Each structure stands twice: as C-alpha cells, then as structure tokens.
Amino acid sequence: MLFLLRSLLHVLHFFYYLLTLIASWKSRPQPHELSYPRKQLPRHLALLLASDGDESTSGDVTLECFLESIQRTVGWCREVGIRKLTVYDREGFLSTNIEQVSQRLSVPAQLPQEDEISEIEYPLTPPPSDVSDSRPLSPVNLSSLDLDVSILEIPAAPPSKQESIGGVKHRRKTLLSSEKHNTDEITIHVVSRSSGKPVVARAAHVMANDQKRQQRRVAIQDLNAILEGDRGLPSPDFMIVYNTSPSSHRRKRPLELYGFPPWQITLTEFHYCNEYSPLSWPWAGLSSRKPEPLNEINFRRGLDEFSEAQMRFGK
Amino acid sequence: MADLLNSAYDLVLSTFRWGVIKVLAIGPVPQHIAFIMDGNRRYARQRSMAIKEGHTNGFQALEKVVDVCLKLGVKCVTVFAFSIENFKRSEEEVAALMELAETKLLDFTKATLHRDGVRVNVLGRMEMLPESVQKSFRISQEMTKDNFKHVLNFCMPYTSQDEITTAVQSAVQEKVCARVTEGDIERYLMTTLGGSPPLNILIRSGGAKRLSDFLMWQASENVQLHFIPTYWPDIGFWDLFPIIMDYQTKVWSRQEGKCGSKRWASVGFECVALIVIVTLFASLTRWRI
Secondary structure, eight states: OHHHHHHHHHHHHHHHHHHHHHHHSSSSOOOOTSSOSSSOOOOOEEEEEOOOOOSSSSHHHHHHHHHHHHHHHHHHHHHHHHOOEEEEEEEHHHHHHHHHHHHHSOOOSSSTTOOOEEEEEOOOOOTTOOOOSSSOOOOGGGGOOOOOOOOEEEEEOOOOHHHHSOOHHHHTTTTTTHHTTTTEEEEEEOOOOOSSSSHHHHHHHHHOOOOTTTTSSOOOHHHHHHHHTTTTTEEEEEEEEEEOOGGGGGGOOOBBOTOOOGGGGGSSSEEOOOOOOOGGGGGGTSSSSSSOOOOOEEEEHHHHHHHHHHTTTTT | OHHHHHHHHHHHHHHHHHHHHHHHTOOOOSSEEEEEOHHHHHHHTTOOHHHHHHHHHHHHHHHHHHHHHHHHHHEEEEEEOBBBBGGGHHHHHHHHHHHHHHHHHHHHHIIIIITTTTTEEESSOOGGSOHHHHHHHHHHHHTTOOOEEEEEEEEEOOOHHHHHHHHHHHHHHHHTTTTHOOOOOHHHHHHHHHOOOOOOOEEOOOOOOOOSSSSHHHHHOOOEEEOOOOOGOOOOHHHHHHHHHHHHHHHHHHHHHHHHHHHHHHHHHHHHHHHHHHHHHHHHHHHHH
C-alpha cells in the first residue's frame, strides 16, 4: 500500500511539473517604462542577491554578477529618483569586497567622468575588543557596537560637458524630471547576514553586561534606535529578491529571505523575480551556465507591483 | 434531482481531495506552517456583507485550514489573528473581533482541537485584551496544555518586534554579565516557548506581499514565503496544494546532492511498476467481463 501511495505521489509530482511548465510559457504583460509616472515609488529600495543552488560557480564569478546587478540598479534608481538603496547578500561577498563595490560605483554608467571621486563613508573602525560570537567578549557600549553595515555615498553626478558649453541657463530650465533624477546622490547600505540576527544578539549582550541598564526593561524603541539608527540599517519599503544562479531559472522556486536582517522588514513589500523556463535547461542549448545579473525588465516589473500596493498600517 | 447531483459531485470532490491529502502525506511535509489571515474585510465588501460576517467566515476558513494541516501531518500551525496595530481600527470592528475570538476559539477547542491532540497557545500581549477574552483564552490553553501531537499558535494581539524585544529582555535577564547568542534569543521567542518546531512555510492570503510585523525572526531564514491573491475566507485545500508540492520539491532537491541518481532511479522504477500494475489490472478486469 505504501509503495502504491509513493508511486502515486511521484506521478502527481510529474503532472504538477508539467503544469508548471505550461504556466511558465504563459506570457506576462510588459512592464511600464522606467520613466512611466507611477502612483508611488519606494523611498528606500533593498536588493537581495542570492546565489542559491549555485555551488559550482566560483566566488569571483558570483561577485562579478552581483557587482553588475548593483551597478545597473544604481543607474535605474538614479533614473526614477530612488535615493536610498540597500544591497544584501547572505555570505557577505559584497561586504568583504567593499572597495570593489565602491570602485564599480564611483563612475556613473551614463555620465563617465575621469576626474570624479566618489565619497566613501566607511563604518567606524571598531575597537579591538569588539563583541563577536567567536572571540572572548569585553564590555562595549551601545554607541560603538559593530552593526556590520557599510554605507556608501554615491555623489550627485555633475552636469555633462555638453550642458556646460553655452546655453547653460536655457538647458537647465528645460531639464526633464528624469534627467534631474540622474544627478541625485544615492546612499547605499551594504549588508549581509551578519548585519541581522548576530547584531541583535550583540546588542542584547551589551545590555546584559551593562550594570546601569539591567534594571530598565528593554523596549522596542531601544532596539529600533540601535538597529535603525544613523550607523544601522533603516527599514526598506520595497525589496527585490533576485537569484543569480542559472539553476534558479530552470524550475519554480519559492521566495526566501536568506537571512536578511529580520528587524527591518516589518512593512517591506517583496517582489520576487521568479521567471523560469524549461528552455533554460543546459541540454536545450539556449542558455549559459553562468550567473545572470538583474535585468531592467525585472526591475520595472517590481516598480509596477510596488506602485499598486495598498498600505493599510493595521487599519 | 439537482440537489442529489450536487451532493454526489461534492462527495466525489471531497473523496478526491481526501485521496490527494493521503498521497501528499507520504512525502516530506512541513512541520510548521504560519498563516497571515488577510482579506476578510475585502471578502465581505465584495459580497455586500457586514464586516463582522466576513470575519466569521474567516474563522470558518481557519477551522478548515487547520483540519487540512492536521490531516497532512503538519505538527504546528501559527495564525496571525490580530495585530497590536489593529487596535487602530474602528471600535465597532475591534469589539466584533473580540467577541468572535472569545467564543469561536473556545468552541473550536472543545469541538475539534482537544480531541485531535492539539495544544492551543495564545501568543502576544494578552493583557491588552478585555478580561472576558483573556478568560476564554486561558480556558482553551488550560484544557489542551497536556496535548502533544500538534500545536496551534493563535497570535492575538501580536507583533514580531514586540516578540523579539521580549525575547531580548528575557535573554538579558538570564545572561547577566555573560555572553548572549542568537540561540538565546531564539529560545525565548513566543513560538519556541510554546513548543513549536522551526518555521518551514509562511502563507499570506489577500494579495499583499509583506509580513506586516509577523514572525520576522522566524521567517527571515530557511522559510518559503507564499503570497496568494485568494481572500482568507475563500481559502481551501487547492490553495495549499501547490505550496506543499513546492516544499516537497525543495526537500527532494536538497537530498539530490547526496543521492541524486539513486533517487531518480527509484522514482523511475516506481512509475514503471505503477504503469505495469494499472495495465495488468485493466487487462484482468476486461478479461473477466
């Protein structure tokens, strides 16, 4: 009987797989252009990059894919006017290669300038006795707690050379809104799993070891001030989750958050890039085995979804 | 005649559903599923019903979903019944929800949950609720406290940030002048204290794609999130079917790395054997006729 039920289960999965294949062929409507006047835009966008199911690809290739995705996203954010961006990867490829991230973003893709310098704001260097799970702990106060958040300030792009040659006043008056957004500065928070639950544990450890604090009850505002403060990670209102691994484009994969800092996702709207197609199978000869960076269609689709979201805030 | 046909149709459908549940229960089943029960009010407005009626239908849907989960073998179900933020709603609606919670959960406990070995935990700031509701909840919890087969976490009124803060407070009090780890905070989460296994799947009905301050610590890692457009009172087994299938596919694909070709060989063998058995049965039946 068990054998029969198990066989039936596999047959059921086979038919379900066929159904999902048929569903994948259903064409989705094209998203609106970037410049489309959407009802609402996120003020703070988070980009969660995963390489789930991609153990065979080297770290360098994955990092390059992540960097390309971020560079494109910064360009799109500039174009639509999003000035705050968080980029996350679970393993911390981006956090541990922050110089590469800042180098990659120091020259805007649309307005290459040889003499542009990006302002990079590195987190405060923690004292040697900083709290961590793997080393002996010593007393540290909350203000110098290592929150594992790197903050990059990408400056506003200067006006192009063509604009500065004659007719400047006239050109500036007729500047379109999308061109104006191209010059906004963008703040980028670079985080990983270690910026989430481990930081909450470290904050709790500091409180546990603070004699003066022990009598006072921990309040939501206390944790909020630490985790979402100036050196921390503010809550994104929209998150795009994208898996770069080629295998993720072959079959349906549910959304996961890969250890994103849990405190900050209270009201975050999620958009999951989950297009998949059997034509992505290697034997179909129609795709490469390399990771693929985020594309503009996915980004625009996410913005369309966010613009339709209804926020009720509990009411 | 029409009634008879409708009844026959319902019987066939429910038998088929029972059969599919039996088959699914053979494979890997999530141990802990959480639900954000969203869409009661829009459901009511769509049908020109009173909002209270929408919430009543919502509770019936909860009973149906819990029944399906128990039949599948899911050990723990957590539901987001009322957020601390929901006190901002109109007095009339809040009063209606309190009245529903006071009667419906206890009736459900007496009729079904206790009989099926479900332990009921009410998670959240119970002290914010009217005394009559608190009393009713205490009775449900007391009646089922020794049950061990399944767990139902009824979150009311609850927010995840409040849960995390409470867990941090407890960890701080326990570990005075000592190291506090992630595990310490995890141990003091309300779901863990209620004997819940780690969360596997979180489902939100109603179409919104956000967590709204629900189980954020638990859901941020190794949890599949599903946002379905169905309004909560309309939810049924077939909304859960693709979610369970995706979960089983994920578990099997993780096992593939260890014994991939062996598993596919056994699947192939079983499918061939099944086809042979069905063909033989069909031939024998035709021969006897």
